[in-house]
Amino acid sequence: MQGRPIFRQVETPACKSQRRSGALLSSLALVMLALPVCASATLGENSSSTESDRATMNGTLQLLPAAKYTVHEIQTPSGTTIREYVAPAGTVFAVAWQGPVMPDLRLALGKYFDRYIAAVAGKQTGHRQTEVREADLVVQSSGHMRSFSGRAFLPQLLPQGVAVEEIR
Amino acid sequence: MKMETVRDLRNLTAAASVAILLLVSGCGGGGSNDTTFTAANEQPVTVGPGPSNNINLLFTTVQICTPGSASNCQSIDHVLVDTGSTGLRIISSVISPSLALPQQTGSGGNQLWECGQFATGFTWGSVRSADIRMAQELARSVPIQVIADPAFGVPASCSGIGSPLNTALDLGANGILGVGVFQQDCGSACALNVFAGAYYACISPSGCSPTQAGLAQQLQNPVGMFVSNNTNGVIISLPSVPASGTTAVSGSMIFGIGTQGNNGLINAQVITVNPNTGSFTTILSGRTYANSVVDSGSNALYFENASIPVCGSNPDFDCPGSTLNLSASLQGVSGPASIVNFSVANAEALFSNQTFFAFNNLAGPFSDATRFDWGLPFFYGRRVYTAIEGQATPAGAGPYIAF
Numbered sequence: 001m002q003g004r005p006i007f008r009q010v011e012t013p014a015c016k017s018q019r020r021s022g023a024l025l026s027s028l029a030l031v032m033l034a035l036p037v038c039a040s041a042t043l044g045e046n047s048s049s050t051e052s053d054r055a056t057m058n059g060t061l062q063l064l065p066a067a068k069y070t071v072h073e074i075q076t077p078s079g080t081t082i083r084e085y086v087a088p089a090g091t092v093f094a095v096a097w098q099g100p101v102m103p104d105l106r107l108a109l110g111k112y113f114d115r116y117i118a119a120v121a122g123k124q125t126g127h128r129q130t131e132v133r134e135a136d137l138v139v140q141s142s143g144h145m146r147s148f149s150g151r152a153f154l155p156q157l158l159p160q161g162v163a164v165e166e167i168r
Numbered sequence: 169m170k171m172e173t174v175r176d177l178r179n180l181t182a183a184a185s186v187a188i189l190l191l192v193s194g195c196g197g198g199g200s201n202d203t204t205f206t207a208a209n210e211q212p213v214t215v216g217p218g219p220s221n222n223i224n225l226l227f228t229t230v231q232i233c234t235p236g237s238a239s240n241c242q243s244i245d246h247v248l249v250d251t252g253s254t255g256l257r258i259i260s261s262v263i264s265p266s267l268a269l270p271q272q273t274g275s276g277g278n279q280l281w282e283c284g285q286f287a288t289g290f291t292w293g294s295v296r297s298a299d300i301r302m303a304q305e306l307a308r309s310v311p312i313q314v315i316a317d318p319a320f321g322v323p324a325s326c327s328g329i330g331s332p333l334n335t336a337l338d339l340g341a342n343g344i345l346g347v348g349v350f351q352q353d354c355g356s357a358c359a360l361n362v363f364a365g366a367y368y369a370c371i372s373p374s375g376c377s378p379t380q381a382g383l384a385q386q387l388q389n390p391v392g393m394f395v396s397n398n399t400n401g402v403i404i405s406l407p408s409v410p411a412s413g414t415t416a417v418s419g420s421m422i423f424g425i426g427t428q429g430n431n432g433l434i435n436a437q438v439i440t441v442n443p444n445t446g447s448f449t450t451i452l453s454g455r456t457y458a459n460s461v462v463d464s465g466s467n468a469l470y471f472e473n474a475s476i477p478v479c480g481s482n483p484d485f486d487c488p489g490s491t492l493n494l495s496a497s498l499q500g501v502s503g504p505a506s507i508v509n510f511s512v513a514n515a516e517a518l519f520s521n522q523t524f525f526a527f528n529n530l531a532g533p534f535s536d537a538t539r540f541d542w543g544l545p546f547f548y549g550r551r552v553y554t555a556i557e558g559q560a561t562p563a564g565a566g567p568y569i570a571f
Binding site: 057058076077078079100101102103104105106107113116117120121123124125126127128129130131133140141142143144145146147148149150 | 220222223252253254285286287288289290324325327328329330331333339340346348350353354355357361362363364365366444445446447459461463465466467468470483484485532534535536538539541543
């Protein structure tokens with residue numbers, strides 16, 4: 001990212017509820033309104049998924065154009081920022097997060113979440129960090145209560161000339 | 169197992185059974201009798217094999233009681249002592265139902281549950297009230313988390329954080345005692361906002377939804393709630409260990425900083441930490457790690473350094489050809505920097521002795537290049553102070569760490 005590029009607020013289309021668990025009933029309607037849930041898919045998906053992520057996270061979205069990609073930055077009510085990196089072709093090739101509260105990685109990683117969980121099973125490095133580093137998927141999560149950070153990216157979908165260090 | 173070089177888990181079932189037997193035998197009884205030779209504010213801690221047979225885990229035995237009762241109590245062994253988190257969390261399966269710990273209620277009178285947040289995953293369970301006894305200290309009606317309480321399943325927005333840490337095997341312990349620099353685990357973020365992944369209001373039969381939780385309702389650092397005046401922090405005091413490691417270590421956790429004869433700061437170097445994140449800065453070989461922590465809940469020194477090779481059999485740990493002797497500078501938010509000398513040994517060589525569980529020179533890479541996690545190896549041979557936010561000490565108010 002070079003400096004603070006221009007951004008624009010994105011309008012929020014109405015969010016269709018597609019609750020995964022179906023656990024919330026009408027008695028919690030107020031909470032449902034506050035936290036609308038949409039189809040969730042991010043990493044590896046089309047950029048349109050970032051808007052549903054924003055809606056699910058009840059956050060605000062800014063688009064931050066860079067030379068080789070656009071960052072869709074979601075500010076959540078918890079104070080945590082989620083940054084989704086979109087290639088010119090429209091695919092989300094990376095996601096990064098930083099802030100006091102862990103984000104919903106199932107939402108951020110989409111179809112890669114289950115692979116992430118399976119790959120880190122049995123690690124003996126404690127609870128402050130974990131990492132998957134495979135040819136087509138890297139997921140890194142670290143930190144402690146009130147200070148978390150991490151990123152996930154698809155190495156094979158990184159636009160040419162984009163350094164991994166830019167994803168943060 | 170992928171991580172066979174650390175410890176194989178073949179004795180796990182036996183170890184877990186022993187742990188449960190110890191727990192059962194610990195039921196009943198009021199104050200502990202095994203503190204005869206230690207001060208009233210001094211709690212024994214140990215490093216050795218635990219529920220996951222992992223290395224460098226610091227354990228203690230915590231007594232939890234029905235609020236207001238000095239006799240309806242249970243001692244929970246193998247609770248991880250963690251200066252990197254806040255609050256007591258115990259696996260429900262090791263808690264005797266006879267304690268009948270009262271369910272905490274949140275705003276609106278609904279049951280308060282929590283998704284405990286860790287970088288690797290989550291602990292899901294009810295928030296209940298317990299009296300906590302350690303050494304001769306007592307904290308009354310402390311909100312604790314009963315992990316994997318069966319009444320409500322894990323909400324999807326909680327399990328989305330990562331891996332479940334809801335068993336002793338997952339946690340590597342029967343519970344976690346968070347005695348870090350923060351008095352509450354989440355703090356004002358959860359008190360002011362509603363968001364998924366932290367506190368939940370649960371109603372039967374409909375389920376759980378995210379809720380706000382006031383500061384007093386959240387999980388608390390029990391030390392800050394002691395009825396004594398030893399509320400401003402803890403000292404973890406561990407003996408040195410040899411460079412090749414050792415089988416087990418016994419030390420103590422001393423409550424209070426500068427409040428009585430055995431917990432003075434003496435000449436400790438104080439590193440003030442960021443009041444929002446608990447972090448300070450480490451500089452090693454000209455490189456700055458702006459998000460550094462001193463963390464008894466981590467089993468190694470974790471930091472990114474591409475010049476140190478990782479182990480061929482296990483890339484989660486470092487394997488230099490010969491032991492590296494390094495020197496880092498620790499810089500707080502204010503105050504002078506302190507120099508820390510430490511070593512990084514070859515982890516495969518360390519792990520070759522399957523009976524050794526304590527290592528002062530075990531290190532591994534960290535995926536976030538801004539973080540330096542001074543884990544348990546840092547604590548050996550030191551008195552490490554963790555001062556709680558907002559509490560007065562002879563070196564000023566917390567939050568800070570000192571050594």
